[in-house]
Amino acid sequence: xxxxxxxxxxxxxxxxxxxxxxxxxxxxxxxxxxxxxxxxxxxxxxxxxxxxxxxxxxxxxxxxxxxxxxxxxxxxxxxxxxxxxxxxxxxxxxxxxxxxxxxxxxxxxxxxxxxxxxxxxxxxxxxxxxxxxxxxxxxxxxxxxxxxxxxxxxxxxxxxxxxxxxxxxxxxxxxxxxxxxxxxxxxxxxxxxxxxxxxxxxxxxxxxxxxxxxxxxxxxxxxxxxxxxxxxxxxxxxxxxxxxxxxxxxxxxxxxxxxxxxxxxxxxxxxxxxxxxxxxxxxxxxxxxxxxxxxxxxxxxxxxxxxxxxxxxxx
Numbered sequence: 624x625x626x627x628x629x630x631x632x633x634x635x636x637x638x639x640x641x642x643x644x645x646x647x648x649x650x651x652x653x654x655x656x657x658x659x660x661x662x663x664x665x666x667x668x669x670x671x672x673x674x675x676x677x678x679x680x681x682x683x684x685x686x687x688x689x690x691x692x693x694x695x696x697x698x699x700x701x702x703x704x705x706x707x708x709x710x711x712x713x714x715x716x717x718x719x720x721x722x723x724x725x726x727x728x729x730x731x732x733x734x735x736x737x738x739x740x741x742x743x744x745x746x747x748x749x750x751x752x753x754x755x756x757x758x759x760x761x762x763x764x765x766x767x768x769x770x771x772x773x774x775x776x777x778x779x780x781x782x783x784x785x786x787x788x789x790x791x792x793x794x795x796x797x798x799x800x801x802x803x804x805x806x807x808x809x810x811x812x813x814x815x816x817x818x819x820x821x822x823x824x825x826x827x828x829x830x831x832x833x834x835x836x837x838x839x840x841x842x843x844x845x846x847x848x849x850x851x852x853x854x855x856x857x858x859x860x861x862x863x864x865x866x867x868x869x870x871x872x873x874x875x876x877x878x879x880x881x882x883x884x885x886x887x888x889x890x891x892x893x894x895x896x897x898x899x900x901x902x903x904x905x906x907x908x909x910x911x912x913x914x915x916x917x918x919x920x921x922x923x924x925x926x927x928x929x930x931x932x933x934x935x936x937x938x
Contacts, residue, residue, distance in 0.1 A: 749901030
């Protein structure tokens, strides 16, 4: 039976939009049908470089001309919420870049807007689709023992401001950027979060070390360690009685078995070498969700669970 074509539209024309476009064009049965960007010249350039036939000046035009099954939103953080709500006016599946909203309240408003329109909304938590993450998860499913999940984060408000982000985004930088590592707590911790306990609390007036304990209904324990004014890695470790998994950098997985000292390295997938890591499998899962097939793509409701952890750590 011939596979039904999934039409994809993309909003945005920056580097992130380009990476999404490349990944979706590699998925069998996908037609990247149209683009829309605030800057028409950039959209025209991106479309010409990748053979996209339709460039539009508005969302209604993008939907009417493409009749896309899936729309990908890859715009600046400050615009994500407004563009998402505008997209909910049309019956496509929406894949929106994180963090959905610049803080918890705005993200919650987007969630409510999606629910009121009964839209299917996915969030691009691409690190769930790294081959390193998948290797660790596949192995951990064989162990029923308790898990200790330790995520390490490093951020700088000065660097965030230097990137040109508005002050309100900089002040809420944990939603825009720490979500990359904090989502590992939900990816590896089993069951609902029952408690978040700040150990060293967040201080916006004097950012430094932030520590928080996260407890899951399964009995799993998580620890968030953030270095907000100094050097540090982005890393994740998951420890069980039998094995310890380590991702540092996040794209590379290795494990240490009980009773052993050496780390056993896992080969990185070709997709994570040829595309922005996680994007190729993420695109495939988003297409599956849009077409009503089984999918691991995180929904907006799932992403909100991670966003709530961020709120509880930094409140």
